Amino acid sequence: MHHFNYKNGRLHCEDVALDTIADDVGTPVYVYSAATLRRHARVIADAFDGMSCLIAYSVKANGNLGVLKTLAAEGCGADVVSGGELMRARKAGIPASKIVFSGVGKTRAEMRLALEEGIHQFNIESSAELGVLSEVAKSVGKTARVAVRVNPDVAAGGHPNISTGKSGDKFGVPWNDARTTYAQIAETDGVEAVGVDVHIGSQIDDIAPMRAAFEKVMTLVKDLRNDGHDIRRVDLGGGLGIPYRSTDNPPPPSAYAQMIREVTEGMGLEVILEPGRVIAGNAGVLVTEALFVKPAPQRNFLMVDAGMNDLMRPALYQAHHDILPVRERGADDEKVRYDIVGPICESTDKFAAERDMPCIEGGDRLAVMSAGAYGAVLSSQYNARPLVPEVLVDGDRYAVIRRRPDFDEMIALESMPDWLS
Ligand SMILES: *Cc1c(COP(=O)(O)O)cnc(C)c1O
Numbered sequence: 001m002h003h004f005n006y007k008n009g010r011l012h013c014e015d016v017a018l019d020t021i022a023d024d025v026g027t028p029v030y031v032y033s034a035a036t037l038r039r040h041a042r043v044i045a046d047a048f049d050g051m052s053c054l055i056a057y058s059v060k061a062n063g064n065l066g067v068l069k070t071l072a073a074e075g076c077g078a079d080v081v082s083g084g085e086l087m088r089a090r091k092a093g094i095p096a097s098k099i100v101f102s103g104v105g106k107t108r109a110e111m112r113l114a115l116e117e118g119i120h121q122f123n124i125e126s127s128a129e130l131g132v133l134s135e136v137a138k139s140v141g142k143t144a145r146v147a148v149r150v151n152p153d154v155a156a157g158g159h160p161n162i163s164t165g166k167s168g169d170k171f172g173v174p175w176n177d178a179r180t181t182y183a184q185i186a187e188t189d190g191v192e193a194v195g196v197d198v199h200i201g202s203q204i205d206d207i208a209p210m211r212a213a214f215e216k217v218m219t220l221v222k223d224l225r226n227d228g229h230d231i232r233r234v235d236l237g238g239g240l241g242i243p244y245r246s247t248d249n250p251p252p253p254s255a256y257a258q259m260i261r262e263v264t265e266g267m268g269l270e271v272i273l274e275p276g277r278v279i280a281g282n283a284g285v286l287v288t289e290a291l292f293v294k295p296a297p298q299r300n301f302l303m304v305d306a307g308m309n310d311l312m313r314p315a316l317y318q319a320h321h322d323i324l325p326v327r328e329r330g331a332d333d334e335k336v337r338y339d340i341v342g343p344i345c346e347s348t349d350k351f352a353a354e355r356d357m358p359c360i361e362g363g364d365r366l367a368v369m370s371a372g373a374y375g376a377v378l379s380s381q382y383n384a385r386p387l388v389p390e391v392l393v394d395g396d397r398y399a400v401i402r403r404r405p406d407f408d409e410m411i412a413l414e415s416m417p418d419w420l421s
């Protein structure tokens with residue numbers, strides 16, 4: 001469910017025409033719907049109503065401060081995977097007590113920052129990391145609350161590159177080492193075990209592997225309690241899929257929540273969730289302008305002004321995005337088959353292959369749908385293209401929440417060695 005619809009023949013975000021934003025800010029540009037972000041946060045919160053539950057939005061899906069502040073106002077906490085994301089979350093007003101720190105390779109400086117902020121929990125992924133965290137915690141006179149991210153050896157996720165819970169993935173402590181790791185925590189100063197953490201992948205379109213993983217985690221919680229550990233929380237990660245095509249049918253948050261209710265029933269656990277994509281994914285589009293059509297043997301290349309540096313998902317995960325013309329067309333308009341490609345000097349710079357679209361001409365605008373998560377956060381200045389701007393819409397108003405840098409800003413961090421100047 002999202003708030004991008006045609007009104008008066010033009011695609012709108014809430015009550016603002018995408019053309020209005022494109023005329024003002026230029027293209028390419030990301031446009032986010034505050035109403036969609038809020039709606040998703042509320043649907044999830046409502047689904048877990050009555051449970052002790054922290055919704056720690058996964059900042060890596062979309063970490064723009066305007067997005068974070070919108071979600072903070074809904075009561076969301078944050079799941080961060082770097083010191084930078086931690087500072088973003090804090091700057092957006094998310095209290096440290098609602099922040100969990102995940103990630104397989106935290107530095108000492110990041111650990112120190114998180115300890116000084118007093119975050120809710122560290123999710124640790126190896127006994128080596130545990131040793132370093134203990135040293136850092138002792139050096140600042142604090143105790144780190146930790147959960148061990150376990151690898152339940154369950155396959156899930158929409159693409160091999162976003163599956164994380166299978167034995168052989170770099171993530172988590174191997175299932176059979178989990179109890180030993182908790183025994184190590186009990187003997188180590190500066191760290192205290194409070195929970196168990198699991199995150200098995202992203203864009204998961206089936207409840208069954210999640211249930212299998214979470215049931216395994218519950219047996220581990222019981223074992224750990226029998227071993228004498230005070231396990232009060234489970235962090236069940238993120239990963240719920242979203243519809244990228246009209247035929248996709250991921251489980252609704254209500255079914256996901258019902259499953260978690262059943263699995264955690266009677267365990268007396270605080271449940272932490274780390275949803276990212278399901279909150280931000282369908283809340284954003286990338287608006288791009290068609291440059292021209294380049295006919296080629298057996299193909300029409302539709303060149304657009306956005307590139308893989310602006311939206312990496314198709315190149316990185318062979319991801320599908322629906323692409324809609326901003327100017328509405330009739331249902332029976334003749335269709336033309338296009339390869340929709342960007343200007344980057346890479347063959348992977350392709351948003352869609354053999355896509356049937358109404359006839360597009362240079363100057364027409366297109367909206368790449370469902371680009372709110374893992375879109376702008378993955379953008380770069382490759383090919384010396386300015387970082388893509390971001391706009392937040394709320395009802396009939398909009399604001400630029402990251403502007404496009406000018407050329408001087410793009411090169412501002414570079415300096416000439418004195419032997420060249
Ligand atoms: C990426 C990630 C998430 C968010 O995943 P989504 O699929 O966007 O919900 C949550 N937790 C961890 C540890 C992650 O790495």
